[in-house]
Amino acid sequence: GQQLNQSPQSMFIQEGEDVSMNCTSSSIFNTWLWYKQEPGEGPVLLIALYKAGELTSNGRLTAQFGITRKDSFLNISASIPSDVGIYFCAGLKAGNQFYFGTGTSLTVIP
């Protein structure tokens, strides 16, 4: 099966710092998605991107759909302790099949 390469694998940052993570693939996707998973819970959708070059924000989160359609980026500004969790990217092709990244574990130190 196809897997998306997500980096970094983990991050330890001070509260107030900005965070950047990215996801790359050898394949083209029609839609890119970013999820957050908190401990003991299932992933929750944060942002969805539908076309190349699109830049979308959701509060302190900003995500971009790469122009080549093979990558995507997520930025979190002014991190707070409740940002802790695992962030996953996902790519969607035709047919409702999702491909997930390996996850970025974020720890925010107060």
Add this chain to the structure above:
Amino acid sequence: DVKVTQSSRYLVKRTGEKVFLECVQDMDHENMFWYRQDPGLGLRLIYFSYDVKMKEKGDIPEGYSVSREKKERFSLILESASTNQTSMYLCASIPSTGSVYEQYFGPGTRLTVT
């Protein structure tokens, strides 16, 4: 409020046992999915179903089967559990129309096979 529920949060089973993981959604979604989640590997698709009694293999179907007798319920079956099936199992659903990209996930079942 949308809801996907899974029958157990934690489960411990012995090698060789038959294991049933149940998932129920109350959103009238046509599509349902079973994933397993392992550290460093992300989410991998086991099976999905796009309608009652319909099923499709995902990336890692070996050792698993599924059942979808009712629209709201999608069951994952481990016919003979093995230790390499120790994992977190996540169920998800999406509609066939409208927001087809927005998967709703259950809280997960952490299965340990000893």
